[in-house]
Amino acid sequence: MCRWQDATAYSQDNLLWPVSNFFCIFDSERRQTVWTLGLAVFCSKPCLKLAGRVESFFPETGLTIVGIGVQYPPYACKPHDLKKLALRHHRRTSALQKILAINENTGITTRSVACTLDHPLLNGPEPPTIDELSDFFLSEGVKLAVDASKKAIKEWGGDPSELTHLVATTCTNSANPGYDYHVARDLGITATVERTLLHGVGCAGGLAALRTAANIALLAAYLHKPARILVVASEIVSTLARSELESLTQHQELRIGMTLYSDGASALVLSNGIGDARGEEPLYDLLAWDSRTLPETEKDIMFDVHPNGWKVTLTPRVPVLSCTAVPPLFNSLLRRVPSLARLPQFPMAQDFDWALHPSGAKVLTGVQQLLDLTPDHLRASYDVYRNHGNSSSATLFSILDRLRQMGEGREHAVACAFGPGVTVEMCILRKSLHYNRECAMSAEYMDLFTH
Secondary structure, three states, X not given: OOEEEEOOOOOOOOOOEEEOOEEEEEEOOXXXXXXXXXXXXXOOOOOOEEOOEEOOOXXXXXXXXXXXXXXXXXXXXXXXXXXXXXXXXXXXXXXXXXXXXXXXXXXXXXXXXXXXXXXXXXXXXXXXXXXXXXXXXXXXXXXXXXXXXXXXXHHHOOOHXXXXXXXXXXXXXXXXXXXXXXXXXXXXXXXXXXXXXXXXXXXXXXXXXXXXXXXXXXXXXXXXXXXXXXXXEEEEOHHHHHHHHHHHHHHOOOOOHHHHEOEEEEEEEEEOOOOOOOOOOOOEEEEEEEEEEOOOOOOOEEXXXXXXXXXXXXXXXXXXXXXXXXXXXXXXXXXXXXHHHOOOOOOOHHHEEEEEOOOOHHHHHHHHHHOOOOOOOOHHHHHHXXXXXXXXXXXXXXXHHXXXXXXXXXXXXXXXXXXXXXXXXXXXXXXXXXXXXXXXXXXXXXXXXXX
């Protein structure tokens, strides 16, 4: 016999998992999952509580990625281009020599950028102001975002008017209304779509936006409502090069961000399957997601506003912090996906393809070594990093897009990104080519809706 309690209640004798605003009970004997909104169900089962926190449990969510779009700008920046720009405006110093040496050894062949080396924005007597950078983003960054969105919508096959929500992120613009308004306007959905713009999440923004969209889609499912959510990330970081070079020259401090970052936009459409009349074809099933913030690391990754844009801070601790944060979160998520727990052999990290955000070469190789992976596990991450660089929040969806173009690979994939905090975002995906869905919503959800 179950009884309803307030969501703030908790007992060691009950099986209770919070998932954002949802609470979930899984009865292993009856093999039933009960979802509630703002309420918790209590049953006489032991709870899953690890490391002092209640762990959220994921049944089959019914959430799928049904379209992905990526748009990079037309220009390419090679290592010698940054050197040319630097020596055009600054004399050689010890710090500049060091940063140019690092620039030659990042592992990046080309970085996609929104303007050429000779663009007036990069060649004034002083670095561009934040006003000039904002105007440039609201022109070029919005165009990239709209183009990526149109690609994702086209692959989904729906009409923009059917989109219910827009979740966007950027760390290279602070306009109000946000750039998501301009994207919605250009797509013709300003009056009908619910908009959410994430700020302060940096390179983790793409996955943070997907996590936000997933929680919105679950709420819509609970309310018997369709959700078709456009998730967009757009960044223009290359235009900060002059400001970064100026700071390096003035303070003689290494600022490696200018050697890594690039420009681009990516988008996806997330569906909860309700009201699907056209037969959506999923690319990925979204199985689980979570986020962790590492204590006392807020100074290790920063992207702070400045009269000339934003200043990137990446301390030498970032590769180690990022790499060592991956296994605990991965293992935590793995335990909470029943479809994985029921496999004949409990999966290991090597059983997944990895869409890992390329914060830098040290992060890619560090995670690879720590989890005993091969370059093949990270093939899409290496490919995007090598050919486009690190486009901050826009990078992760580009990696997922590239991964599906690189052959069947492994059945499941892990997507992981790092941002200010230091915050780690992660999700587990199942490639749809391995999974035949007869209906968009799982039986567990349908039981909820019919009783």
